[in-house]
Amino acid sequence: MMLKILSGNQVKALDAAHVKLKRISSLNLMECAAAGFIDWWKSKNFDKNSPIYVFCGAGNNGGDGFAIARLLYQSGFHIQVYKCFGDATRLSPDASINFKLLPEEIRLKSWQEFDFANGGILIDCFIGVGFQGALRTEAQEIISSINSFQGKVISVDIPSGLPSDDMLEGVCVKADYTVTFAFPKLSLLFPEHGHYTGDLALVDIGIWEEEYLPFESPYFFLRKKDISGFHRKYSRFSHKGDFGKVLITAGSVGKMGAAILSAKSALRTGSGLVNALIPESERHIIQISVPEVMCLFDLPKDLTGFDAIGIGPGIGFEKKAELLKSLFEGYSNPMVLDADAITLLGEHPELLSQIPKGSILTPHLKEFERILGKTNNHKERLGKASDFCKKWKLNLVIKGANSVICLADGRQIFNSSGTSYMATAGSGDVLTGMITSFLGQGYSPEAAMICGVYQHGLAGEIAGKGKRRGTIASDIIDAIPETFVRLDIS
Ligand SMILES: NC(=O)C1=CN([C@@H]2O[C@H](COP(=O)(O)OP(=O)(O)OC[C@H]3O[C@@H](n4cnc5c(N)ncnc54)[C@H](OP(=O)(O)O)[C@@H]3O)[C@@H](O)[C@H]2O)[C@@H](O)CC1
């Protein structure tokens, strides 16, 4: 089972169901959330001498703040609490209890008394998923002031003012870190909000994935623990035929790197045999750099011998629409379409209906618009992707940070692995090779995308750890085998 991403409105009902099932109080759940935050905090090794300012609202997000302030105080940190509400405001019941539990030694002030030119760490517990309607004037003032703070800002659950499931319209807190509870709120995964959310951490508060079952949502969050269940197990007697024979159609004059990267990735992902369809004049480049690959110079008449086909990286456009057409006519299993193949589909929409059902298209945001048209934001993009996948019975991977796997049945799965060090030429070609390889090993399109996208991100993390912004696509390929080790996949 995979973690569901619910809407902000469903959180209260989820909490209520959990509290009932586990026979705990909602106050207890708030304490779990605060304790989870402290565990994350400890992993960050923040400076013990740094002053910490906890900004609390009157709802349960503020309640988390009071509990966090108490726990950090008990761990020896210097804490001041700033109230973002007036003296006459009624606190939510659990916030009120945690307010009263604040140790007497903690200084309590109103937010207007704070000097935002201060340094240190500001913990933003002003508004969480209870944000409704448009921000009131004072709340806008509080948020703008928080954004003028000179130190680090950590938002609890969600940056205050950011709607949980929609695009931001007004102002919201710009956080360096967002520590979110139970599941990532949908809006935290939108690229447009990256500037506000900062680094994202997910804190488990003890709600099991089974407890999400009664709640409807098309959105899921893919994590390390989900991956092994999608993998095929091989036996002692497996031979190279069992690992699949794939065809990678990639590269052209001046772009043979794309063919090398995707073919090599397919090999590193476990394919038994990799054939590359390339221009004959360019054969030396690939045969010297990846001797394990066999080259073809014309599309074979019979394609049925291939367990999977991947097409697109660096193929260019000349006579390539005809090539796509021949592939669609000669091959009826799901295939992977990337890069130039996607651009071609945008120019030849009449070909969409001919793509084998269940195929996988892996566009980045620009390529996405070439087939699906302009979109104003990620929310709109997700909606268009869902309609497209259902209409054509195809799957999409919308690439980027938190790539989204969009399935033909409407489910949309956000990936959790990856790093910005993967924003480098050719890293998409690596993904094409990986997904094609898994398809060729007999995985369903869903399993091939899930394993491919997650392990591609994990390989990027492994490569990026030592090389940071110096990471190149070849480093990601070199790290693919280590992903099997980390996931304990033989
Ligand atoms: N399972 C979980 O995830 C758990 C969740 N937990 C935590 O509970 C949080 C949700 O708490 P919640 O429902 O009490 O709402 P919350 O976010 O504090 O916001 C309400 C406050 O915001 C204000 N406000 C609202 N709109 C406004 C506007 N337009 N303009 C101005 N102000 C506005 C509103 O003011 P009011 O309108 O009522 O005057 C009120 O003061 C959640 O994010 C997480 O941190 C954990 O404790 C336990 C497990």
Ligand SMILES: Nc1ncnc2c1ncn2[C@@H]1O[C@H](COP(=O)(O)OP(=O)(O)O)[C@@H](O)[C@H]1O
């Ligand atoms: N900031 C990021 N965080 C995580 N993954 C990223 C990030 N930027 C890029 N990637 C990943 O790197 C790959 C880039 O693919 P693509 O844009 O097709 O590059 P190219 O065309 O150069 O091969 C995608 O799989 C994408 O998910």
Ligand SMILES: [K+]
């Ligand atoms: K918040």
